[in-house]
Amino acid sequence: MSRIAVIGAGAWGTALALSLARQGRHEVTLWAHSPDHAAEMERTRENTRYLPGFALQSDLHITNDLISLPGRADILLSVTPSVNLPETIRALAPHLSDRHVYVSASKGIEDGTHRRMSEVVAAASPVRFAVLGGPSFAKEVAAALPTTATLACVDAEVARSLQNDFSSESLRVYTNDDVVGVELGGALKNVIALAAGVVAGLELGSNAAAALITRGMAEITRLAVACGARPETMAGLAGYGDLVLTCTGSLSRNRTVGVELGRGRKLDDIIASLNGKVAEGVRCTGAARGLAARHGVEMPITDHMYAILYEGLSPRDAIRTLMTRPGRGE
Numbered sequence: 001m002s003r004i005a006v007i008g009a010g011a012w013g014t015a016l017a018l019s020l021a022r023q024g025r026h027e028v029t030l031w032a033h034s035p036d037h038a039a040e041m042e043r044t045r046e047n048t049r050y051l052p053g054f055a056l057q058s059d060l061h062i063t064n065d066l067i068s069l070p071g072r073a074d075i076l077l078s079v080t081p082s083v084n085l086p087e088t089i090r091a092l093a094p095h096l097s098d099r100h101v102y103v104s105a106s107k108g109i110e111d112g113t114h115r116r117m118s119e120v121v122a123a124a125s126p127v128r129f130a131v132l133g134g135p136s137f138a139k140e141v142a143a144a145l146p147t148t149a150t151l152a153c154v155d156a157e158v159a160r161s162l163q164n165d166f167s168s169e170s171l172r173v174y175t176n177d178d179v180v181g182v183e184l185g186g187a188l189k190n191v192i193a194l195a196a197g198v199v200a201g202l203e204l205g206s207n208a209a210a211a212l213i214t215r216g217m218a219e220i221t222r223l224a225v226a227c228g229a230r231p232e233t234m235a236g237l238a239g240y241g242d243l244v245l246t247c248t249g250s251l252s253r254n255r256t257v258g259v260e261l262g263r264g265r266k267l268d269d270i271i272a273s274l275n276g277k278v279a280e281g282v283r284c285t286g287a288a289r290g291l292a293a294r295h296g297v298e299m300p301i302t303d304h305m306y307a308i309l310y311e312g313l314s315p316r317d318a319i320r321t322l323m324t325r326p327g328r329g330e
């Protein structure tokens with residue numbers, strides 16, 4: 001039995017809490033950022049805002065008291081949008097000890113500083129860190145459909161122990177020690193998923209979709225390897241697996257934002273219609289571009305996605321300039 005606190009009651013935090021509680025062998029607490037949301041879930045035993053249609057188990061604890069979590073749990077599973085991680089870890093840091101493991105399931109890179117979530121956490125606390133990645137739509141995990149995930153930690157014993165805690169009949173967890181690769185795979189695929197959505201929104205066909213995923217994989221791998229990741233990690237579940245899922249699955253929020261951009265809708269209007277749900281790729285496109293510049297890595301799809309999002313480039317012109325770049329070897 002492990003005591004696990006899930007920090008963030010969005011779709012993914014809720015799905016993970018359901019999956020962990022379903023095993024019947026852990027004590028699971030789900031923390032919601034808003035007191036109203038926590039009270040509403042307590043009353044209805046459902047997360048109607050972010051993951052409707054799934055009953056929260058009667059023994060799943062719900063709270064809005066962040067700093068009570070280190071006392072209630074040994075594993076802190078952090079599932080806030082990445083932009084909210086710094087404030088969250090700062091509040092928790094004084095209450096963490098070597099008893100705790102901090103597992104990040106957020107998929108983003110910090111704007112401005114270009115820090116990965118492990119770097120954000122390390123700057124605030126010496127707590128042990130792991131990252132959960134892989135192709136995993138919240139709704140399918142909540143429905144207990146077969147899913148695989150990657151859990152990376154530099155300490156192999158911690159990784160194995162978390163693998164044991166998270167694994168179930170419907171969730172198969174692989175271990176890895178490449179924290180950088182799993183973090184960057186999860187964050188960078190969101191940028192390419194936006195572009196895959198643009199391709200779909202413009203109705204450019206299957207050839208273009210396959211090209212986008214493949215060349216997207218090439219640039220994700222270039223940057224991740226320059227940052228210290230292993231190429232094999234990028235070819236695995238947290239890299240290629242998550243990229244394929246997010247670029248092709250209709251449940252993806254990032255892909256959906258791209259589809260709407262391709263159809264000609266304005267970014268602000270699309271974001272407003274997400275009703276507070278996060279499409280991490282929108283922020284991450286700038287961070288990925290900054291990280292690539294720092295490492296001198298060429299990221300043509302990411303650059304064009306940035307120009308569509310923030311510089312008024314039309315999706316059609318972006319595709320045209322990508323297609324007519326000087327020829328090069330694969």
Ligand SMILES: NC(=O)c1ccc[n+]([C@@H]2O[C@H](COP(=O)([O-])OP(=O)(O)OC[C@H]3O[C@@H](n4cnc5c(N)ncnc54)[C@H](O)[C@@H]3O)[C@@H](O)[C@H]2O)c1
Pocket residue numbers: 008009010011012013014032033034050079080081082084088105106107108136137138139276277278279280
């Ligand atoms: N949805 C998925 O299928 C999925 C799967 C894997 C990973 N992820 C990742 O999980 C992370 C969370 O995404 P999600 O889909 O669960 O979120 P969501 O879009 O469903 O919900 C947004 C969440 O942000 C919370 N929030 C808003 N302001 C906050 C603050 N100041 N501090 C803390 N939390 C705040 C809201 O309460 C809500 O829980 C993201 O990094 C996402 O990329 C999502």
Ligand SMILES: O=P(O)(O)OC[C@H](O)CO
Pocket residue numbers: 107134135136137138190193242245246251252253254255278279280
């Ligand atoms: O809905 P998205 O685009 O945030 O993607 C969700 C997950 O990251 C898929 O693994």
